[in-house]
Amino acid sequence: MPKVSMTVNGKPVSGDVEARTLLVQFLRENLRLTGTHVGCDTSQCGACVVHVDGIAAKSCTTLALQCEGANITTIEGLAKEDGTLHPMQEAFRENHGLQCGYCTPGMIMAALDIVRRNGNDLDEHTIREQLDGNICRCTGYHNIVKAIAAGAKAMA
Amino acid sequence: MSATGIGAAVRRKEDIRFVTGNGRYTDDVVRPGETRAVFVRSPHARAKIKKIDVSAAKSMPGVIDVLTGAQLASDQIGNLICGWMIHSKDGSPMKMAPHPALAAETVNHVGDAVAVVIAETQAEGRDAAEKVVVDYEVLPAVTDPAKAKSGPQIHEVASKNTIYEWSLGDEKAVESAFAQAKHVTTLNIVNNRLVPNAIEPRVALAEYDAGTDHLTLWNTSQNPHVARLVIAAFVGIAPEHKLRVIAPDVGGGFGSKIFIYPEEVVCLWASRKVRRPVKWTADRSESFLTDAHGRDHVTKAELALDENGKILGLRARTIANLGAYMSTFSSSVPTYLYATLLSGQYDIPQIYCEVDAVYTNTAPVDAYRGAGRPEAAFVVERLVEVAAREMGIDPADLRRRNFIKNFPHQTPVIMAYDTGDFGASLKKAMEIADVKGFSKRKREAARHGKLRGLGYSAYIEACGIAPSQAVGSLGAGVGLWESAEVRVNPTGSVEVLTGCHAHGQGHETTFAQLVSERLGIPFENVSIVHGDTDIVQFGMGTYGSRSGAVGMSAIVKALDKIEEKAKKVAAYMLEAAEGDIEFKDGQFTVAGTDKSAAFGDVALNAYIAHKFSGQELEPGLKETSFYDPTNFTFPAGCHICEIEIDAETGKSEIVNWTAVDDFGTIINPMIVEGQVHGGIAQGVGQALLEGAVYDSGGQLVTGSFMDYAMPHAHDLPSFKVDTTETKAPSNPLGIKGCGEAGAIASPAAVINAITDALGTEDVAMPATPNTVWSALQHAKPSQAA
Numbered sequence A: 001m002p003k004v005s006m007t008v009n010g011k012p013v014s015g016d017v018e019a020r021t022l023l024v025q026f027l028r029e030n031l032r033l034t035g036t037h038v039g040c041d042t043s044q045c046g047a048c049v050v051h052v053d054g055i056a057a058k059s060c061t062t063l064a065l066q067c068e069g070a071n072i073t074t075i076e077g078l079a080k081e082d083g084t085l086h087p088m089q090e091a092f093r094e095n096h097g098l099q100c101g102y103c104t105p106g107m108i109m110a111a112l113d114i115v116r117r118n119g120n121d122l123d124e125h126t127i128r129e130q131l132d133g134n135i136c137r138c139t140g141y142h143n144i145v146k147a148i149a150a151g152a153k154a155m156a
Numbered sequence B: 001m002s003a004t005g006i007g008a009a010v011r012r013k014e015d016i017r018f019v020t021g022n023g024r025y026t027d028d029v030v031r032p033g034e035t036r037a038v039f040v041r042s043p044h045a046r047a048k049i050k051k052i053d054v055s056a057a058k059s060m061p062g063v064i065d066v067l068t069g070a071q072l073a074s075d076q077i078g079n080l081i082c083g084w085m086i087h088s089k090d091g092s093p094m095k096m097a098p099h100p101a102l103a104a105e106t107v108n109h110v111g112d113a114v115a116v117v118i119a120e121t122q123a124e125g126r127d128a129a130e131k132v133v134v135d136y137e138v139l140p141a142v143t144d145p146a147k148a149k150s151g152p153q154i155h156e157v158a159s160k161n162t163i164y165e166w167s168l169g170d171e172k173a174v175e176s177a178f179a180q181a182k183h184v185t186t187l188n189i190v191n192n193r194l195v196p197n198a199i200e201p202r203v204a205l206a207e208y209d210a211g212t213d214h215l216t217l218w219n220t221s222q223n224p225h226v227a228r229l230v231i232a233a234f235v236g237i238a239p240e241h242k243l244r245v246i247a248p249d250v251g252g253g254f255g256s257k258i259f260i261y262p263e264e265v266v267c268l269w270a271s272r273k274v275r276r277p278v279k280w281t282a283d284r285s286e287s288f289l290t291d292a293h294g295r296d297h298v299t300k301a302e303l304a305l306d307e308n309g310k311i312l313g314l315r316a317r318t319i320a321n322l323g324a325y326m327s328t329f330s331s332s333v334p335t336y337l338y339a340t341l342l343s344g345q346y347d348i349p350q351i352y353c354e355v356d357a358v359y360t361n362t363a364p365v366d367a368y369r370g371a372g373r374p375e376a377a378f379v380v381e382r383l384v385e386v387a388a389r390e391m392g393i394d395p396a397d398l399r400r401r402n403f404i405k406n407f408p409h410q411t412p413v414i415m416a417y418d419t420g421d422f423g424a425s426l427k428k429a430m431e432i433a434d435v436k437g438f439s440k441r442k443r444e445a446a447r448h449g450k451l452r453g454l455g456y457s458a459y460i461e462a463c464g465i466a467p468s469q470a471v472g473s474l475g476a477g478v479g480l481w482e483s484a485e486v487r488v489n490p491t492g493s494v495e496v497l498t499g500c501h502a503h504g505q506g507h508e509t510t511f512a513q514l515v516s517e518r519l520g521i522p523f524e525n526v527s528i529v530h531g532d533t534d535i536v537q538f539g540m541g542t543y544g545s546r547s548g549a550v551g552m553s554a555i556v557k558a559l560d561k562i563e564e565k566a567k568k569v570a571a572y573m574l575e576a577a578e579g580d581i582e583f584k585d586g587q588f589t590v591a592g593t594d595k596s597a598a599f600g601d602v603a604l605n606a607y608i609a610h611k612f613s614g615q616e617l618e619p620g621l622k623e624t625s626f627y628d629p630t631n632f633t634f635p636a637g638c639h640i641c642e643i644e645i646d647a648e649t650g651k652s653e654i655v656n657w658t659a660v661d662d663f664g665t666i667i668n669p670m671i672v673e674g675q676v677h678g679g680i681a682q683g684v685g686q687a688l689l690e691g692a693v694y695d696s697g698g699q700l701v702t703g704s705f706m707d708y709a710m711p712h713a714h715d716l717p718s719f720k721v722d723t724t725e726t727k728a729p730s731n732p733l734g735i736k737g738c739g740e741a742g743a744i745a746s747p748a749a750v751i752n753a754i755t756d757a758l759g760t761e762d763v764a765m766p767a768t769p770n771t772v773w774s775a776l777q778h779a780k781p782s783q784a785a
Helices: A023-030 A088-094 A104-118 A126-135 A142-154 B013-018 B070-073 B122-129 B145-150 B171-179 B225-233 B264-273 B282-291 B371-392 B393-404 B422-431 B433-446 B468-473 B507-518 B547-574 B597-606 B669-689 B741-758 B769-777
Strands: A005-009 A011-016 A048-050 A053-059 A069-071 B035-041 B047-053 B065-069 B113-119 B133-138 B163-171 B185-193 B203-210 B216-217 B243-246 B280-281 B295-307 B311-323 B349-357 B452-462 B482-488 B494-498 B526-528 B581-584 B587-590 B596-599 B622-627 B636-646 B653-663 B720-723
Touching: A005 B280, A011 A023, A023 A048, A023 B720, A048 A104, A053 A104, A088 A104, A088 A142, A088 B013, A104 A126, A104 A142, A104 B013, A126 A142, A142 B145, A142 B669, B013 B526, B035 B122, B035 B264, B047 B113, B065 B070, B065 B122, B113 B122, B113 B264, B145 B311, B145 B349, B145 B741, B163 B171, B171 B311, B171 B349, B185 B371, B203 B264, B216 B225, B216 B264, B225 B264, B282 B295, B295 B371, B311 B371, B371 B452, B371 B741, B393 B422, B393 B452, B422 B433, B422 B452, B422 B526, B422 B636, B422 B653, B433 B452, B433 B636, B452 B587, B452 B741, B482 B547, B494 B507, B507 B526, B507 B547, B547 B581, B547 B587, B547 B596, B547 B597, B547 B622, B581 B741, B587 B597, B596 B597, B636 B741, B653 B741, B669 B720, B669 B741, B741 B769
Parallel strands: A005 A069, B035 B280, B216 B243, B311 B349, B494 B526, B653 B720
Antiparallel strands: A005 A011, A048 A053, A048 A069, B035 B113, B047 B133, B065 B113, B163 B349, B185 B295, B203 B216, B203 B280, B295 B311, B452 B636, B482 B494, B482 B622, B581 B587, B587 B596, B636 B653
């Protein structure tokens, strides 16, 4: 079985994986980082979004072996060691941008990428368009949009 | 109102774990020695199973066993059931066909499971499942509910594929109302079939402990105790006291996770056979094929009115598709959760409804957010809007002429509305929506080639499910009360064990708000516990917008008992008569003096018990209540949708959404608004985007997010949400409940708006760009006023 090595949330990790093992499976099953979720099988729901070398990627459509040597950030890597939340995490909580929480890790990781690409001053239209790759069934998106706008500002 | 009490927009406790990726959903649970289950599912909608050959699969790497329906039957595992008895008009009971957890003789829908592979890894399980050879004799499938009665008979027990032929109301009285009518509006309505698609797929993880002959099931359930009861008493896997069901964090339910499904039964059975934990996690394709679908009604609806637009009667004839098997609550949804709401907000003297429920070779259909009430609201609000147009009466005005104004109001369809003010919500909604300015906005839009329309939905629903005696008399197999246990700890913190379950509704926060305010203790000192049958006594779970009205009422009753006992303890501590003790803001005081004791001190004393002998007063401070509601509750309100259609493409954009809802007492307005937002999104999804489609051979052609259009952020606007309030008189807090209202109100508002814009009523749900564009080709859009 091939071995893969990468950095996840700042820590070097490695494991034996099959060629067909997805990154999300490696994270969840090998590393026991269960914050990244699987919600579909057509890479549309976005519950699996992580950052690979600083860029949002759907870990359900990325092979673990593709990430050899890469720098991965998952939802578990956002808050500080002392538990202080990242401003985007705080914004989701402050604005009730989540209900069941299942889409939330992917939503937050995608939100950070929206900020990376569009800056800290995001309007509603931009946020809604940019969320095309993330599905939420609970919130109706109203508060997610508010949360992302607020989180983006707080990150400035 | 304190910062953390009733009515405060307290930020949620549960968010800390969810935003940091520390939620504990069922697939996150891993048991030592865990195996994976992969189901072998029928590719045919209807077929006889001639032979299953598992030999090749069994010898694949990593395979522990491959089990079939024949083995399940010979191990005498019982069938899944529907727990609500409905009788036909002729008095005969509903025709409930056998539903084994693994099919042994026939398969009845694409996705019906026939075997299960138990393997070391998911990948090995999948590889082996592909090697299971099933010899099917394909049979002709029935897929269209409107034609089910003339199709081949699917189940021996149900001739003409008819489950029941039910009715409610006085047929003759309604006929005579129609005979006197000056105007009759007739609509043929399809309430389109939906797939709930909670973002977390279903999961079942079963573990057998041979030492104690005990089974544990982790399951994505909205109601773990009900799952335990059904699995123990009906399916017969294990007696109740040898089965523990744990529903940890659940990623959305919307009704689809109420039911007891084949997969958890099979995992439990398999784990005892292979003597290792067995975990099944659905992939999204399986969710599409096997989660209970929603809606799927075909209705002919008629409204009779006099010359002044006063409604004389309403008649509806509905065919309800229940799918291949009767799911756990399926029978109740198109009957007592549907027909009983056909009065809407209106004083309608006569109503008659007939419902024929049929089998088809499609996935089972059961409750999905709103469960029968969206279907009813759609019928009523479309009839009323179309009647207004046909009679040349303003749609708001027609509604006002017919609103119920005096309460309590007994409808002709069982429900007795206890309180409400429908005129107030309509008025407020019209102001917020700026209905007055609409014709100007419509003209402006027309200058840009866009067609604008305005649609109302003045809905009412019945929730706070439910008074046990009432539902029992209507056929429910269980009562629908709720339990609460309030445990005060010696150090003054409190745990509340509730039989409800939260899968997004924020109970850990809202229930704590109630307790914190009542006992005068910090919000942080209250923990809410749910979801484990070993820890929490029997409860009915969460659905039907019941956790506030029923779940919190149980907590109030338990808190009443806590207060009563604590006063006794305080009386000993303060050396006063029990009758002289007052409790306010967390302090027990001797009336008329400044002698007092704080709640925390009283709690400690209850457990130290030095100040009283255990003969007069038992030590401890823990009380339980089982609360049975005295009535349903009746949230109601008015939603107004303003839509703009691009005539070239048929694409609809919702430019304004106004929701004014009466939910009675509101515990946390932020959470309530979130529920309304989510409900509206699902209703808009139904109206504009979603539809589960089977082809004539029974293949689900909308089997993934590629083909089934889930609402995305860019499909929806931000919403204007407000409230009016008439408190529910039937429970101590005055709560009506809010979880489903958005999904109930919204489809009618959308379709009313689109048909207003287009000037034709011939628009079916989902009103996709193609549907709207096609309708436009055949219609003249209404001119700007």
